[in-house]
Amino acid sequence: DYLSSQPSAMAKPQEPNRTKGYDPKKPHITDQPITRKNWYKHVNWLNCAFIVGMPLFGCIAAFWVPLQRKTAIWAVLYYFATGLGITAGYHRLWAHTSYSATLPLKIFLAGVGGGAVEGSIRWWARDHRAHHRYTDTEKDPYSVRKGLLYSHIGWMVMKQNPKRIGRTDISDLNDDQVVVWQHRHYLKVVLFTGLILPTLVAGLGWGDWVGGYIYAGILRIFFVQQATFCVNSLAHWLGEQPFDDRNSPRDHVVTALVTLGEGYHNFHHEFPSDYRNAIEWFQYDPTKWCIWAWKQLGLAYDLKQFRSNEIEKGRVQQMQKKLDQKRARLDWGVPLDQLPVLEWDDYVEQANNGRGLIAVAGVVHDVADFIKDHPGGKAMIRSGIGKDATAMFNGGVYNHSNAAHNLLSTMRVGVIRGGCEVEIWKRAQRENKDVHYIKD
């Protein structure tokens, strides 16, 4: 069979991926544009049956089937079980190996995960790894750049060229007996955990065979599918980006509520092998809570977690990026190297001739328009005109606030050759040959 024909660790594009009989050498339908004549060849009718036809049938049937209380409770419980099969099983265990599971837990997750009717683990995890490795690019199987609807269900409703999807390493999945078994017997698994089991429980339990079939089976599948599909659509579209904003993944509590905790997706794309998606105790991540509980029960082990040092580093860098963007939009005054150079004596002369110039730290500032607004009074600021006000400004008279320093820098008009006044006095000393000047 095909598994033994995989010598390399990498999954090849020609690996069968749910569509049997695919021949990479033949031209693929997606190589042709969609026209009036060939559009039906572009549609993936099998997927359509599973994610559009079946729920439609369920909705219509529900008009004639009364919903019993026990069946409703069972449908909701089974909704959570099959949802966990996807989030804790397909996603965090197999796609990301963010923890290890014992055989019983693996069989349980492979079973209920299959009941969500979203393809085999092998197929799902392969696409998902490509999604992480090639996020937002042409090789991303459900890139949100192609539209929200495309990332939600479009990519399944329409046929995809298998060559387009990026390649990833799934050697670990090919070595996993549960994955291989589920992939091989996928249709039987789907039929049993997707429809037969929920019907059986309601039928044998309280005699509601039809209700079990329609509500816990068909309609429950519809809701689980739509909810988990939100991880590909909503989670790349709605919310904040606290860790990295180069790509589309986002954190939002609404997405988390819908997807059993997979809504902290900016975190998840940055730290994909962390068994958590939410790192704060107050955030909603029931998938994480279950994995943790399984660990306490001895069913799960080796839960992977990034050090909080690494997580905080990401947060700090993203904040820095945002801050730098904000800083770049503000006026910080003329850069010092773009200012004209003045002689000290010129500065004093111009100030004596009535210009409102003040030198602070070797930079000349035109404060004329600000004198009347000076919070410390007109007399104070006037006392610095034509002088070296460095010391006055920095605590000699008043230790000006940060805001005052910022404001001052917007008033720059020149720099003084040699820097501060003291340099001028040194020069005077040198010129006055009587005094001995020690050069350093």
Place this chain on the structure above:
Amino acid sequence: DYLSSQPSAMAKPQEPNRTKGYDPKKPHITDQPITRKNWYKHVNWLNCAFIVGMPLFGCIAAFWVPLQRKTAIWAVLYYFATGLGITAGYHRLWAHTSYSATLPLKIFLAGVGGGAVEGSIRWWARDHRAHHRYTDTEKDPYSVRKGLLYSHIGWMVMKQNPKRIGRTDISDLNDDQVVVWQHRHYLKVVLFTGLILPTLVAGLGWGDWVGGYIYAGILRIFFVQQATFCVNSLAHWLGEQPFDDRNSPRDHVVTALVTLGEGYHNFHHEFPSDYRNAIEWFQYDPTKWCIWAWKQLGLAYDLKQFRSNEIEKGRVQQMQKKLDQKRARLDWGVPLDQLPVLEWDDYVEQANNGRGLIAVAGVVHDVADFIKDHPGGKAMIRSGIGKDATAMFNGGVYNHSNAAHNLLSTMRVGVIRGGCEVEIWKRAQRENKDVHYIKD
């Protein structure tokens, strides 16, 4: 009189500041420690009467005086009027000259401000300027460093050495006829707007003379005093510091609610001559709203406002400061200059001998412990061992996330002499004399 004896722009310590007959040459009571025998000399009994005795009398009297609805409404309205006298008048107009007022508005503010019984404008504004200029130091008249209670009322209840309080320029106040007039006739003003006017309105209006006196007079004074004192205490103690955290002022909505909008005190200390304390429309600053309304009515003009560019600069710098503190607490890996220098051939040899070493961008990393956790799979990361993985790591195979770069830097063990592998090949070229090597 003393005003004409002020040749300089600066207020001198010996200027009479409500306590007449103060002689700066005589030793002051505060030079002596408080003892059992002299404690009563340390108490400022006049202030005690105004801020402790009077309200006490009002509270007791209130037991026998029924509160009428009209009087209650009048007391609340007059509370706001006298509060505004302090916030819009004493504080923003006179202490900070954050806007200009026409004569009618000045007279109104000087009148109702006096009715709050917190001293004359001249005395209040002088202390307040010292508070801004010497915030949190020994020269700050109500430094919160001496305790919350001290900053609230302690500084008034106990006598202060006038020499201790910092000096400030109040020449503009000495030139303001309304300020001078209010200071000279302060007691008459207090009696009239503090007690007589509120009593008259309730008495002549609806015959409630005693109620007007107790509720709109005495008790209203008590509430206005306590509320505005919160600017000195609560505003330096409770809340956030979005603009500068070197000193104590803080922003808090609770303080704003209590003080007619003076609660955005971190902003205010940074931008004292801005007529606003709250800059966002949704923040509570009724004092600002009144000043703005007076402007529309032609009563106020020249409202000063810092450019939002200056305000945002302060915010960005404070955020940067916080971010730098956060960054400093994190582990960013061994700095490059503290790493041992390796030869390329040593690196390859050690990797061949079984060490999990990977060179990226001229730095050698020990990834041995990470191989099993690598989110991209064991095979991928192993393929970089003993090689120059710079290109692989940076997009050649996978364009690693920011988090991956951060993690990598914690695994540093050495730097390669000459940098990347390419240098080694250049050297090989040079040594192989057949090839011509152009030195740059």
